[in-house]
Amino acid sequence: MFEISERMKKLPPYLFAEIDKKRKQLIAQGYEVISFGVGDPDLPTPDRIVEAMRKAVKDPSVHRYPFGKGRADFRKAIADYYRKYSDVTLDYEKEICVLIGSKEGIAHFPFAFINPGDITLVPEPGYPVYQIGTLLAGGVPHFMPLKEENNFLPDFGKIPNAILEKTKIMYLNYPNNPTAATADTDFLRETIALCKKHSIIIVYDAAYHEIYFEGKRPVSFLSIPGAKDIGIEIHSLSKTYNMTGWRIGWACGNEKLVSALATLKENIDSGTFEAIQIAGIECLSGPQDDVEKMRKIYQQRRDILVDGLKELQFKVKIPQATFYLWLAVGVDSLSFAEKLLLEANIIITPGIGFGPSGEGYVRFALTIDEKKIVKAIEKMKKVMRR
Ligand SMILES: Cc1ncc(COP(=O)(O)O)c(C=O)c1O
Incomplete structure (x- = not known):
């Protein structure tokens, strides 16, 4: 009775849901938990955006099915944003499709292009949805290890030719979750050349593009010549404007890829609530001071954590983005995370949860305030002394 499908059985347990379950259990038992676990911003959505939403929601014309690729005015705002900040030209009518969060687009995209047995190239450690979307669509993920000695970029030389020949999609994500690495222009050029040679679609996840430090904005994938011939960028308002719960993002780039995703979505969902899209216009077109303020907050948190970890004798690679x-903790990541959880009630994510190459690492999300970070360091000092 009610046997779940083979394709559902192939899915690994959803990592972040498991971590959140553990956090809630400890809190219910009365423990004070400090969670560096899930990357969900603790800061509020800026007032100007909430206000735009409040106004928009009062208009009954936005209460109906949104349909299509999204509101034209929002897509125009997205195109303007790319022109202004990344020097990228996009045709808002053909090259942009609004999403219900970038996760939705990442998960659905393979259904438009993957036939059973087709291969996708998936970075690991990595955001789990590249693999999950592939499996649900009947594809086969081939993992590309991201190693520290290669600056957490995939080594394309290690992918067998036979795999490249059968690959339909390559997923990339920079600035990267979980390694915080960024991609440079040379790497992106090399990737585009390789994918062109083998007719591989690039799905470039840029969810963290606006979270960077010391004024060093990451390179935009679509600004590299040829990117639009074979790729799409998936972007999101979640992290830039603290809007993870609002569910809004977009796919943009190659017309055919965008259009296939839009057709697929038309048959599955009916688009993103228009009031949220109107708030999205405010996000991208309004003053960006709040985003800069947010970057500074993350930078301060980063610096406190980096100093604390250095005091604890860890060799720390200072993140430039995300x-x-x-x-790198030098021991197995699950035991390390479990020790911190049980002895200090601190939640971090064991690297192995992001893929085998994450073993030996743990991920801290800087989505808690400075006081808690200081407290966590103190608690870690006690545990380490023991
Ligand atoms: C790399 C990456 N891509 C995409 C997402 C999904 O973001 P959203 O669906 O909120 O746009 C996340 C969320 O944590 C992420 O880490």
């Missing part, structure tokens, strides 16, 4: 810190 709100994650990827730490």
Whole structure:
């Protein structure tokens, strides 16, 4: 009775849901838990955006099915944002499709292009949804290890030719979750050349593009010549404007890829609530001071954590982007995370949860305030002394 499908059985347990379950259990038992676990911003959505939403929701014309690729005015705002900040030209009518969060687009995209047995190239350690979307669509993920000695970029030389020949999609994500690495122009050029040679679609996840430090904005994938010939970028308002719960993002780039995703979505969902899209216009077109303020907050948190970990004698690679810190702990990551959880009630994510190459590392999310970070360091000192 009610046997779940073979494809559901192939799914690994969803890592972050498991971590959150553990956090809630400890809190219910009366423990004070400090969680560096899930990368969900603790800061509020800026007032100007909440206000735009409040106004928009009062208009009954936005209460109906949104349909299509999204509101034209929002897509125009996205195109303007790319022109202004990344020097990228996008045709808002053909090259942009609004999503219900970038996760939705990442998970659905393979259904538009993967036939049973087709291969996708998936970075590991990595955001689990590249693998999950592939499996649900009947594809076969081939993992690309991200190693520290290669600056957490995939080594394409290690992918067998036979695999490349059968690959339909390559997923990339920079600034990267969980390693916090960024990609440079040379790497992106090399990737585009390789994918062109083998007719591989690039799905470039840029969810953390706006979370960077010391004014060093990461390179935009679509700004590299040829990117639009074979790729799409998936972007999100979640992290930039503290809007994870609002569910809004977009896919943009190659017209055919965008259009296939839009057709697929038309048959599955009916688009993103228009009031949220109107708030999205405010996000991208309004003053960006709040985003800069947020970057400074993450930078301060990063610095406190980095100093504390250095005092604890860890060799720390200082993140230049994202709100994650990827730490080599020198022991197996599950035992390390479990020790911190049981002896200090601190939640961190064991690297192995992001893939086998994450073993020996743990991820800290900087989505808690400075006081808690200081307290966590003190608690860690006690545990380490023991
Ligand atoms: C790399 C990466 N991509 C995409 C997402 C999904 O973001 P959203 O669906 O909120 O846009 C996340 C969320 O943590 C992520 O880490």
